[in-house]
Amino acid sequence: MKTLPQSCEQCLEQFSIALEDLKIHVDRAKKIELNESQSRELIIEFEVAHELALKVISKFFQKMGKGPFSGSRDATAEAFHAELIDDGKAWLDMVIDRIKYNPVYALDSQKDFLERIKNKYIHLFEKFEETMGKKLEE
Numbered sequence: 001m002k003t004l005p006q007s008c009e010q011c012l013e014q015f016s017i018a019l020e021d022l023k024i025h026v027d028r029a030k031k032i033e034l035n036e037s038q039s040r041e042l043i044i045e046f047e048v049a050h051e052l053a054l055k056v057i058s059k060f061f062q063k064m065g066k067g068p069f070s071g072s073r074d075a076t077a078e079a080f081h082a083e084l085i086d087d088g089k090a091w092l093d094m095v096i097d098r099i100k101y102n103p104v105y106a107l108d109s110q111k112d113f114l115e116r117i118k119n120k121y122i123h124l125f126e127k128f129e130e131t132m133g134k135k136l137e138e
Contacts, residue, residue, distance in 0.1 A: 008059040012132050015052040019125050022049045026122050029114070039114055043101065046117045049125055050098060056132055057084060072098075084135065085128055094121055 006014075022045040028034070029042055054072050057079045061067040069075040072095045080088030097113050 006059065008056060008063050009136055011052065011056045011059045012129070012136060015049065015056050015132075016129055018045070018049040018052050019129055021045050022122065022125070026118050029118050034114070039110065042114060042117060043110070046121065047098060050094060050121075053125060053128055056128075060084065060132070060135070084131055085124070086131070087124060090120065090124055094124065 022042075025038075025042040025045045028038070034042065054075055057075050058067060058069065061069075061075075061078065061082075066078070067075075069078065073092060076085070076091045076095055077088065079085045080091065085091050093116075097116060101110060101113055
């Protein structure tokens with residue numbers, strides 16, 4: 001059975017749900033020292049939210065007749081130029097962090113990544129959610 005393609009609005013709704021899940025993990029991480037399993041959960045929630053944000057961006061441009069993009073870096077750069085995101089460098093850093101992250105490495109090597117998720121990337125996602133909500137209302 002074929003499924004209908006998702007709209008940009010539906011993708012944004014999925015992203016918002018994932019962002020709420022990520023916020024729960026970030027709030028916990030700000031209150032307690034995470035063990036290895038909890039740290040991995042936080043990273044997985046971050047990756048899900050990031051993938052869904054990229055899907056929203058892709059659907060938005062598809063709706064405008066642009067794309068497809070060759071990868072997340074191209075989509076991120078285009079989103080910055082279209083003012084869907086306001087800190088292109090930080091979003092590209094996010095892409096690079098995801099590329100560099102590998103769960104086979106010791107958790108100690110991921111400490112900086114976890115800190116950026118808690119203190120920087122979560123805010124970028126919140127701003128993106130707000131901006132996309134406004135764009136889709138236009």
